[in-house]
Amino acid sequence: MKKEFYQRIIDRKLCLEGQSFLDIGTGTGVLPRNMYQYGAKYSCFIYGMAAF
Numbered sequence: 395m396k397k398e399f400y401q402r403i404i405d406r407k408l409c410l411e412g413q414s415f416l417d418i419g420t421g422t423g424v425l426p427r428n429m430y431q432y433g434a435k436y437s438c439f440i441y442g443m444a445a446f
Contacts, residue, residue: 400428409434 403409411433417426420438430436 403429404432 409415409429409432413434415426415434415436417423417436417438418441420426420440423438426436426438
């Protein structure tokens with residue numbers, strides 16, 4: 395994903411320190427892995443073994 399995508403998330407004041415997020419269908423965890431630096435806490439959920 396491009397840097398602009400993550401900046402748009404930050405501009406909307408999402409995924410910031412003190413916030414918690416549930417990433418449903420996280421797959422490889424791209425969003426949490428790239429956004430952790432902004433301080434939000436993530437819980438990730440993958441449904442079914444097809445993701446592996």
